Amino acid sequence: MVEGRVSTAPAPADSELPSPRVMAAGLAALRIFFGLIFLVNGLAKVFDWRFVEWGPYRAILIDREFARGIIANEVFERNDGRGTLLPFLRSPAQFLLDNWDWIGWMVTVVEIGVGVMLILGLATRLAALVGLGQQVSLALVYFSSGRWMFEQPHEYVPLVVFALVPVGRYWGLDARVRRATGWTGRGWRGWPF
Secondary structure, rough: OOOOOOOOOOOOOHHHHHHHHHHHHHHHHHHHHHHHOOOOOOOHHHHHOOOOEEEEEEEEEEOOOHHHHHHHHHHHHOOOOOOOOOHHHHHHHHHHOOHHHHHHHHHHHHHHHHHHHHHHHOHHHHHHHHEEEEEEHHHHOOOOEEEEOOOOHHHHHHHHHHHHHHHHHHHOOHHHHHHHHHOOOOOOHHHHO
């Protein structure tokens, strides 16, 4: 560097970082994948899909009745019939089970709505926050189940990122909504777009 002049050459470490466009595309791909998960699980509840078989591939989806069974089992039956070790979950869980006829449909609508919004990149941070509420609730239900330690965090940690970072502005409608409506601001001022 010549004295009195500032070098504009990037530091060596900067050249190892991907471009902002590549980072945005990676987050957008992850956002769309999470949207598909929510959407397919919601559709499974509409059409009572539980078993998926494609050639040798076999898997399950969580239909409404299976979702109800998860709540009943994890909160009231697991741990040798003692249920959850978090007793404050019993009353809300009983309310859910007693009203499952309409609660099950609300869960379905939430999953489909969150899925579509994440896929389209529309009000993405709001969609992520709604999905996060559902996933954190499930994490509490599974809290004392003796499951794999990272079974739930891998479902809600990305949603925290999506709620904080405007991931719907790349390969999504959030940027278009902001331009069309004149929505301005950065960070939380630009929330949920």
